[in-house]
């Protein structure tokens with residue numbers, strides 16, 4: 001309990017980008033994390049799951065939706081009901097950055113999303129991985145500077161260690177409070 005305003009956040013991004021790992025890290029206590037190890041027993045998401053977490057006085061109801069190509073059509077069911085989006089990118093998956101960009105553009109141009117001032121947090125995830133691109137590099141590869149109808153923010157993160165997640169999520173909380 002304790003969180004004030006309740007918001008619905010949609011967690012999107014290609015398969016294997018780290019969405020479920022990120023939510024696990026945000027919702028697991030340090031003690032549990034030490035017992036299980038980061039990312040323990042996380043498997044590709046089938047369909048969608050809901051997870052709750054709190055930050056900066058905001059209670060987030062997060063929808064973790066599969067990023068698998070054949071399940072991406074599930075994303076749009078949530079557009080109408082969400083207050084914010086976290087878009088997770090694997091910064092070390094250079095080849096699929098163009099796919100991530102086109103999925104992001106498709107989402108932003110959907111009639112239920114375009115023109116809405118909902119905040120968009122982009123996580124340049126797996127910053128711990130060898131050859132991970134920097135957050136500014138990911139931002140330009142995704143064409144974020146062209147987004148003018150939404151407040152957006154990009155953060156380097158490691159969903160495994162939790163590095164960068166706090167900064168990103170507190171930015172989101174400030175936008176929504």
Ligand code: GTP
Pocket residue numbers: 013014015016017018019020021022039042043044045046065066067068088125126127128129157158159160161
């Ligand atoms: P789908 O459910 O298939 O859409 O994938 P997802 O985006 O939920 O990815 P998931 O959290 O299942 O993570 C995929 C793989 O990436 C797992 O092996 C994770 O351990 C790994 N992973 C996630 N985040 C990080 C990170 O920040 N750094 C590193 N090195 N690996 C990560």
Ligand code: MG
Pocket residue numbers: 019020021043044045064065066067
């Ligand atoms: Mg998942």
